[in-house]
Amino acid sequence: MVPAVLGLVFLVLPLVGLLVRAPWSTLPARLTEPQVLEALRLSLITATVATVLCLSLGVPLAWLLARVEFPGRRVVRALVTVPLVLPPVVGGVALLLVLGRRGLVGEWLEAGFGITLPFTTAGVVVAEAFVAMPFLVISVEGALRAADRRFEEAAATLGASRWTVFRRVTLPMVMPGVVAGAVLCWARALGEFGATITFAGNFPGTTRTMPLAVYLALETDPEAAIVLSLVLLAVSVVILASLRDRWVSAP
Numbered sequence: 001m002v003p004a005v006l007g008l009v010f011l012v013l014p015l016v017g018l019l020v021r022a023p024w025s026t027l028p029a030r031l032t033e034p035q036v037l038e039a040l041r042l043s044l045i046t047a048t049v050a051t052v053l054c055l056s057l058g059v060p061l062a063w064l065l066a067r068v069e070f071p072g073r074r075v076v077r078a079l080v081t082v083p084l085v086l087p088p089v090v091g092g093v094a095l096l097l098v099l100g101r102r103g104l105v106g107e108w109l110e111a112g113f114g115i116t117l118p119f120t121t122a123g124v125v126v127a128e129a130f131v132a133m134p135f136l137v138i139s140v141e142g143a144l145r146a147a148d149r150r151f152e153e154a155a156a157t158l159g160a161s162r163w164t165v166f167r168r169v170t171l172p173m174v175m176p177g178v179v180a181g182a183v184l185c186w187a188r189a190l191g192e193f194g195a196t197i198t199f200a201g202n203f204p205g206t207t208r209t210m211p212l213a214v215y216l217a218l219e220t221d222p223e224a225a226i227v228l229s230l231v232l233l234a235v236s237v238v239i240l241a242s243l244r245d246r247w248v249s250a251p
Contacts, residue, residue, distance in 0.1 A: 143177025
Protein backbone atom coordinates (compact mmCIF):
# COMPACT_ATOMS: atom_id res chain seq x y z
CA MET A 1 0.00 0.00 0.00
CA VAL A 2 2.77 2.42 0.94
CA PRO A 3 4.64 1.99 -2.38
CA ALA A 4 1.38 2.63 -4.25
CA VAL A 5 0.80 5.86 -2.32
CA LEU A 6 4.39 6.93 -2.92
CA GLY A 7 3.98 6.23 -6.63
CA LEU A 8 0.82 8.33 -6.73
CA VAL A 9 2.53 11.18 -4.87
CA PHE A 10 5.50 10.99 -7.21
CA LEU A 11 3.23 11.42 -10.24
CA VAL A 12 0.80 13.98 -8.84
CA LEU A 13 3.01 16.21 -6.70
CA PRO A 14 4.77 17.99 -9.62
CA LEU A 15 1.38 18.85 -11.10
CA VAL A 16 0.20 20.17 -7.74
CA GLY A 17 3.34 22.29 -7.54
CA LEU A 18 2.57 23.73 -10.95
CA LEU A 19 -0.95 24.68 -9.85
CA VAL A 20 0.18 26.11 -6.52
CA ARG A 21 2.88 28.30 -8.06
CA ALA A 22 0.71 29.52 -10.94
CA PRO A 23 0.24 33.31 -11.08
CA TRP A 24 -3.56 33.10 -10.94
CA SER A 25 -4.06 36.84 -10.39
CA THR A 26 -2.25 37.74 -13.61
CA LEU A 27 -3.24 34.63 -15.56
CA PRO A 28 -5.85 36.26 -17.87
CA ALA A 29 -3.46 39.05 -18.82
CA ARG A 30 -0.58 36.67 -19.46
CA LEU A 31 -2.72 34.38 -21.59
CA THR A 32 -3.44 37.30 -23.93
CA GLU A 33 0.19 38.35 -24.34
CA PRO A 34 1.23 38.41 -28.03
CA GLN A 35 4.03 35.85 -27.64
CA VAL A 36 1.70 33.43 -25.84
CA LEU A 37 -1.04 33.76 -28.44
CA GLU A 38 1.51 33.43 -31.24
CA ALA A 39 2.98 30.23 -29.81
CA LEU A 40 -0.50 28.83 -29.12
CA ARG A 41 -1.71 29.63 -32.63
CA LEU A 42 1.34 28.02 -34.21
CA SER A 43 1.05 24.95 -31.99
CA LEU A 44 -2.62 24.42 -32.80
CA ILE A 45 -2.04 24.82 -36.54
CA THR A 46 1.02 22.58 -36.79
CA ALA A 47 -0.43 19.89 -34.52
CA THR A 48 -3.64 19.80 -36.56
CA VAL A 49 -1.81 19.64 -39.90
CA ALA A 50 0.52 16.96 -38.53
CA THR A 51 -2.50 14.93 -37.40
CA VAL A 52 -4.06 15.18 -40.87
CA LEU A 53 -0.78 13.99 -42.35
CA CYS A 54 -0.65 11.11 -39.88
CA LEU A 55 -4.22 10.12 -40.73
CA SER A 56 -3.44 10.16 -44.45
CA LEU A 57 -0.40 7.93 -44.06
CA GLY A 58 -1.03 6.10 -40.79
CA VAL A 59 -4.45 4.59 -41.46
CA PRO A 60 -3.32 2.81 -44.66
CA LEU A 61 -0.17 1.67 -42.84
CA ALA A 62 -2.23 0.30 -39.95
CA TRP A 63 -4.50 -1.51 -42.40
CA LEU A 64 -1.44 -3.03 -44.10
CA LEU A 65 -0.03 -4.27 -40.80
CA ALA A 66 -3.37 -5.65 -39.62
CA ARG A 67 -4.76 -7.23 -42.76
CA VAL A 68 -1.93 -8.12 -45.14
CA GLU A 69 0.45 -10.99 -44.62
CA PHE A 70 3.90 -10.25 -46.01
CA PRO A 71 7.48 -11.22 -45.18
CA GLY A 72 9.02 -9.01 -42.54
CA ARG A 73 5.74 -7.71 -41.14
CA ARG A 74 7.03 -7.97 -37.57
CA VAL A 75 10.10 -5.98 -38.51
CA VAL A 76 7.96 -3.29 -40.14
CA ARG A 77 5.73 -3.13 -37.06
CA ALA A 78 8.82 -2.75 -34.86
CA LEU A 79 10.15 0.04 -37.07
CA VAL A 80 6.82 1.84 -36.87
CA THR A 81 7.02 1.89 -33.08
CA VAL A 82 10.66 3.05 -32.92
CA PRO A 83 9.74 6.77 -32.58
CA LEU A 84 7.89 5.88 -29.37
CA VAL A 85 11.14 4.93 -27.62
CA LEU A 86 13.61 6.96 -29.67
CA PRO A 87 14.79 10.14 -27.89
CA PRO A 88 13.09 13.02 -29.75
CA VAL A 89 16.41 14.84 -30.22
CA VAL A 90 17.76 11.78 -31.98
CA GLY A 91 14.68 11.81 -34.18
CA GLY A 92 15.40 15.43 -35.04
CA VAL A 93 18.99 14.59 -35.96
CA ALA A 94 17.77 11.71 -38.12
CA LEU A 95 15.33 14.04 -39.89
CA LEU A 96 18.15 16.51 -40.56
CA LEU A 97 20.30 13.78 -42.06
CA VAL A 98 17.49 12.74 -44.40
CA LEU A 99 15.58 15.95 -45.09
CA GLY A 100 18.23 18.60 -44.45
CA ARG A 101 19.76 20.62 -47.26
CA ARG A 102 22.57 18.07 -47.48
CA GLY A 103 20.39 15.12 -46.52
CA LEU A 104 19.67 11.99 -48.48
CA VAL A 105 16.30 13.29 -49.67
CA GLY A 106 16.48 16.96 -48.72
CA GLU A 107 19.25 17.76 -51.18
CA TRP A 108 17.15 16.29 -53.99
CA LEU A 109 14.04 18.16 -52.84
CA GLU A 110 15.87 21.49 -52.81
CA ALA A 111 17.63 20.96 -56.12
CA GLY A 112 14.63 19.59 -57.99
CA PHE A 113 11.68 21.39 -56.43
CA GLY A 114 13.13 24.22 -54.36
CA ILE A 115 11.64 22.71 -51.18
CA THR A 116 13.47 23.32 -47.91
CA LEU A 117 12.02 21.77 -44.77
CA PRO A 118 14.47 22.40 -41.90
CA PHE A 119 13.88 25.52 -39.80
CA THR A 120 10.47 26.19 -41.37
CA THR A 121 6.88 25.77 -40.23
CA ALA A 122 6.62 22.78 -42.57
CA GLY A 123 9.60 21.33 -40.74
CA VAL A 124 7.67 21.61 -37.47
CA VAL A 125 4.81 19.63 -39.02
CA VAL A 126 7.22 16.94 -40.25
CA ALA A 127 8.91 16.63 -36.86
CA GLU A 128 5.58 16.42 -35.03
CA ALA A 129 4.18 13.86 -37.47
CA PHE A 130 7.31 11.71 -37.12
CA VAL A 131 6.98 11.35 -33.36
CA ALA A 132 3.16 11.22 -33.25
CA MET A 133 2.24 8.81 -36.05
CA PRO A 134 3.00 5.61 -34.07
CA PHE A 135 0.18 6.47 -31.63
CA LEU A 136 -2.29 6.55 -34.49
CA VAL A 137 -0.97 3.41 -36.19
CA ILE A 138 -1.05 1.36 -32.99
CA SER A 139 -4.58 2.48 -32.13
CA VAL A 140 -5.99 1.86 -35.61
CA GLU A 141 -4.20 -1.47 -36.02
CA GLY A 142 -5.62 -2.66 -32.70
CA ALA A 143 -9.11 -1.62 -33.78
CA LEU A 144 -8.73 -3.42 -37.11
CA ARG A 145 -7.59 -6.61 -35.43
CA ALA A 146 -10.54 -6.49 -33.04
CA ALA A 147 -13.11 -5.83 -35.77
CA ASP A 148 -15.35 -8.68 -36.90
CA ARG A 149 -14.22 -9.53 -40.43
CA ARG A 150 -17.42 -11.42 -41.23
CA PHE A 151 -19.14 -8.16 -42.11
CA GLU A 152 -16.39 -7.34 -44.60
CA GLU A 153 -16.58 -10.82 -46.09
CA ALA A 154 -20.35 -10.52 -46.45
CA ALA A 155 -20.02 -7.18 -48.24
CA ALA A 156 -17.37 -8.62 -50.58
CA THR A 157 -19.62 -11.62 -51.29
CA LEU A 158 -22.40 -9.22 -52.32
CA GLY A 159 -20.11 -7.69 -54.92
CA ALA A 160 -18.67 -4.67 -53.12
CA SER A 161 -15.19 -3.62 -54.22
CA ARG A 162 -12.28 -3.58 -51.78
CA TRP A 163 -12.46 0.23 -51.55
CA THR A 164 -16.23 0.14 -50.97
CA VAL A 165 -15.82 -2.48 -48.26
CA PHE A 166 -13.18 -0.38 -46.54
CA ARG A 167 -15.16 2.86 -46.83
CA ARG A 168 -18.65 1.55 -46.01
CA VAL A 169 -17.91 -1.35 -43.63
CA THR A 170 -14.38 -1.39 -42.22
CA LEU A 171 -13.93 2.31 -41.53
CA PRO A 172 -17.21 2.74 -39.59
CA MET A 173 -16.35 -0.29 -37.45
CA VAL A 174 -12.90 1.01 -36.52
CA MET A 175 -13.84 4.69 -36.32
CA PRO A 176 -13.59 4.81 -32.49
CA GLY A 177 -10.02 3.57 -32.79
CA VAL A 178 -9.27 6.09 -35.52
CA VAL A 179 -10.68 8.94 -33.43
CA ALA A 180 -8.81 7.84 -30.31
CA GLY A 181 -5.58 7.49 -32.27
CA ALA A 182 -6.06 10.88 -33.92
CA VAL A 183 -6.65 12.59 -30.57
CA LEU A 184 -3.58 10.98 -29.01
CA CYS A 185 -1.60 11.84 -32.13
CA TRP A 186 -2.72 15.47 -31.93
CA ALA A 187 -1.86 15.71 -28.24
CA ARG A 188 1.60 14.21 -28.82
CA ALA A 189 2.23 16.60 -31.69
CA LEU A 190 1.12 19.55 -29.57
CA GLY A 191 3.64 18.65 -26.86
CA GLU A 192 6.57 17.79 -29.11
CA PHE A 193 9.84 19.53 -28.20
CA GLY A 194 13.07 17.65 -28.94
CA ALA A 195 12.63 16.78 -32.60
CA THR A 196 11.09 20.19 -33.29
CA ILE A 197 13.90 22.28 -31.84
CA THR A 198 16.53 20.08 -33.50
CA PHE A 199 14.98 19.91 -36.95
CA ALA A 200 13.01 23.17 -37.13
CA GLY A 201 14.74 25.48 -34.67
CA ASN A 202 13.16 28.06 -32.37
CA PHE A 203 12.11 31.08 -34.42
CA PRO A 204 9.24 33.31 -33.20
CA GLY A 205 6.14 33.04 -35.35
CA THR A 206 7.68 30.36 -37.54
CA THR A 207 8.79 27.39 -35.45
CA ARG A 208 8.39 28.44 -31.79
CA THR A 209 5.58 26.23 -30.57
CA MET A 210 4.23 26.11 -27.01
CA PRO A 211 6.80 23.64 -25.62
CA LEU A 212 9.64 25.68 -27.10
CA ALA A 213 8.13 28.85 -25.68
CA VAL A 214 8.02 27.18 -22.24
CA TYR A 215 11.70 26.30 -22.51
CA LEU A 216 12.66 29.83 -23.52
CA ALA A 217 10.45 31.53 -20.92
CA LEU A 218 11.85 29.35 -18.13
CA GLU A 219 15.20 31.13 -18.50
CA THR A 220 13.84 34.69 -18.59
CA ASP A 221 10.29 34.73 -17.17
CA PRO A 222 9.41 31.70 -15.01
CA GLU A 223 5.83 32.88 -14.48
CA ALA A 224 5.26 32.95 -18.23
CA ALA A 225 6.66 29.40 -18.40
CA ILE A 226 4.16 28.33 -15.74
CA VAL A 227 1.27 29.90 -17.66
CA LEU A 228 2.27 28.14 -20.87
CA SER A 229 2.67 24.88 -18.97
CA LEU A 230 -0.82 25.28 -17.53
CA VAL A 231 -2.24 25.56 -21.05
CA LEU A 232 -0.53 22.30 -22.07
CA LEU A 233 -1.65 20.66 -18.82
CA ALA A 234 -5.24 21.70 -19.49
CA VAL A 235 -5.06 20.19 -22.97
CA SER A 236 -3.70 16.93 -21.51
CA VAL A 237 -6.53 16.75 -18.98
CA VAL A 238 -9.13 17.34 -21.69
CA ILE A 239 -7.56 14.59 -23.82
CA LEU A 240 -7.59 12.10 -20.94
CA ALA A 241 -11.16 13.01 -20.04
CA SER A 242 -12.34 12.48 -23.62
CA LEU A 243 -10.62 9.09 -23.86
CA ARG A 244 -11.20 7.83 -20.34
CA ASP A 245 -13.60 5.07 -21.40
CA ARG A 246 -11.09 3.66 -23.88
CA TRP A 247 -7.73 4.20 -22.22
CA VAL A 248 -8.25 4.89 -18.53
CA SER A 249 -11.26 3.00 -17.22
CA ALA A 250 -10.73 -0.54 -16.12
CA PRO A 251 -13.33 -3.26 -16.54
